[in-house]
Amino acid sequence: MTVLQLLPTPSALQRDQASLRVAIIGGGATAITLIDAIELRARQDGLDVEITVYEADPRIGPGRAYQNDGDYGLLNRQACFMSIKRQDPGHFVDWLKVHHGEELASQEFLPRRYFGQYLSECFAQQLGNARQRGRPIQVVAARATSLSVAAEGVLVGTAGGPARSFDRVAVCIGTAEPHDLFGLGCMPRxxxxxxxxxxxxxxxxxxxxxxxxxxxxxxxxxxxxxxxxxxxxxxxxxxxxxxxxAVRMPHHDFQYRVLSPELLLGKRDATDNIAWLDWLRIVADELRAQGVDIDGLGEELAPVQCARARLVRHLAAAQAGAKWLSVLVDISKDYIEQAWDSLSDADRRAYLGNYHCVFMSLCNPMxxxxxxxxxxxxxxxxxxxxxxxxxxxxxxxxxxxxxxxxxxxxxxxxxxATRSETGGIGKVGEALVGAMVGNGVAQLHPFGGIKVEFGSHRVIDRFGQPSNQVFALGQLASGNHYYTSSLPMISRQIERLLPALLAPHYEQVKLA
Structure with a gap:
């Protein structure tokens, strides 16, 4: 019997309506992390929140990335940094110790299926917690295909069922599947x-x-x-x-010596932008301040490199305990969204054309x-x-x-096995996003996904107004928030949007 078979159906739940009804569209790692944050805030602040998850896949949690698929695919980040709980970074490792023993928990890089198991069990725990709170999590086992705003709230519909009304909706449909670049879909091999x-x-x-x-x-x-x-x-x-x-190198903790919010504020020009070349200089200055030999890293930014030579170079650096990649990855985690927000459209286009592939390879090392x-x-x-x-x-x-x-x-x-295009929507979100754009709830972003307000992740409607009811996370919001597909980045996004998502009052959004 699956977790979904144990769940009450929406029609079977005859209760007084919760003060805040939240729909989460998507059932992967982002959804599990968001549910955990909502449940924590609900317990701390005594909020009366009811959560509904829209996910067609019966395996809520693992998604495509963390499904049970053999031991050859390893997590590309150390286990000690993998947790759905921002306030408890060791939660995954503690779970491993309890369920799989100290020996496995002591390994740095684990098969991804273990994190998928962890996500599934976290969701099962969330179901129990919500039930104890008197507001069971409901699951609609179907793909959300429509979203509109009406006087009674946000209406979410599926292909095979009626639309339901919510006070808030968070769209986190995950990373798009590979695009069929060469039109080969009908070929048997x-x-x-x-x-x-x-x-x-x-x-x-x-x-x-x-x-x-x-x-x-x-x-x-x-x-x-x-x-x-x-x-x-x-x-x-x-x-x-x-x-x-790139090849993952040992983690090095450090304190920033150059980068700071105050520095960035002073770097913004009259149009509120920071030039891409200025960002390169700032990051280089921080790396130097951390003791990194910048002169030895020139070849790392080359758009074309010999694969074997790069592997040999990075493996040697990892064995020697080089710190430059660890520092760069942390700078990315902490500042890449601000950097992207500060770039002019011309700099964004230049970056995507010349640096995006190199940067993504560095920020997602194996x-x-x-x-x-x-x-x-x-x-x-x-x-x-x-x-x-x-x-x-x-x-x-x-x-x-x-x-x-x-x-x-x-x-x-x-x-x-191509990486999904920047801000790609994919088949899972095609109907939903198409409906949102068609009825004016959202606008497509020229750099991918849909437009959201920077920081709050509130979806921007056809009139340019940020919604107080509809939010987007992850790759869908990458036009405004450059997305490197990392759990720490998702946790940071959730921390920022949570106050608006759970705000007790909001202004109704009316579309002409």
Whole structure:
């Protein structure tokens, strides 16, 4: 019996209406983190809040990223920094000790499925806590496809059921699935979404030549999954830049010596912007102040790098305890949203065109163990990594032709493991966001997702007014809040929006 089978259905709950009815659209890690924050505030402040979760997947919590998919995919962040509780960063490790023992809990980088189990159990605990509070969490086991604002509140609808009314709605539909860049969706040997890899890859012959489109963390997982399943044939990773994730280096705590809110306030020009080059100088000054040799990092910003040389360089740096990447990742966590907000549109376009891929590879590094396996596969000749990908075309139903910077490859299978485009909405959110934009609740953002008010995450309507009732988190809000797909960033976003989300009074939003 699943958690959902134990839940009361919305129609079965005949109670007095809660003072505040909150809908959360999405059921992944962001939703679990948000529920935890709401429940904590409700207990602390005595709030009468009722939560409804809209999620079609019966496995609420793990989502696509943390599902049970073998041990080859590791968390790319140390376990001690993974927690849904901002006030208790060791919560995940404590859970591991109780459920899996001290030995597993002492490991830095764990298979992602353990975090998925943790999220599922956190949700089960949240269900119990809410029930004890007298306001059981309701789950609508369907995809939300419409959202509109009316006099009675925010109306959320599904394809197969009536719309329901809420006082607040938080949209956190997660990261979009890979986009079919080359129109291969109808081909039998094209795998458009690699997860779950242990089933999606089952039909691949052990000696087939497999091309993996993408070189980010998902693509790395796909390589390791194939090898773990006994694949012996050639594997080619291809992308436009051929840039692998950086290698995670030891964490170093530090105190800021240059960066501060006061410094940034003084750097803003007459248009309230900070130039991209000024940001580069500020970050470089902070790195120098932390004892980092900036002169030795010039090659790290190159848009095209030799994959093997970069792996060797980063593995050596990790073994030597280099601190530069740890400091850079923390600067990103603390300041990247402010930096993005301060850039002019011209600087944003220049950044996306020249630095985005490099920066994302640095801010989403892979564990050293993973990097070591990739290096072995490269040196054995089974794995190749190619940049300059131009096109992928089917030759027939059993093979494909790929044109890239190094020439042409013919392969038997193509796996799409590309990173979702910046601010991508994806199939899960397509109908919902389309409805929100169509009825004026939201506007599309030119840099991805939908427009939200910076800081509060209140969705901006067709008149340019931020809603007091509708909020957006994560990748959907990345046009205003540059998103690096990290749990600490999500926790920070939740901390900022919570006061507005739970405010006792609000002005009704009326749309003409």
């Amino acid at each position: 094209y795998i458009g979404n690699p997860y779950p890899m242990w089933t999606r890859f089952a039909g691949i012959g052990s000696h087939d030549h497999v091309a993996i489109i993408g070189t980010s963390l998902s693509a790395v997982d796909a390589v390791l999954a194939l090898v773990a399943q006994g694949h012996q044939g050639p594997i080619s990773m291809l992308s436009r830049n051929g840039l692998l994730p 564990p050293p163990q993973t990097a070591g396996k990739l290096l072995q596969l490269l040196e054995s000749g089974q794995l190749s990594i190619r940049g300059g990908l131009e096109t992928v075309q089917p030759i027939d139903e059993r093979s494909f032709r790929l044109v890239h910077g190094g020439g042409v490859d013919q392969v038997d299978w193509v796996i799409n």
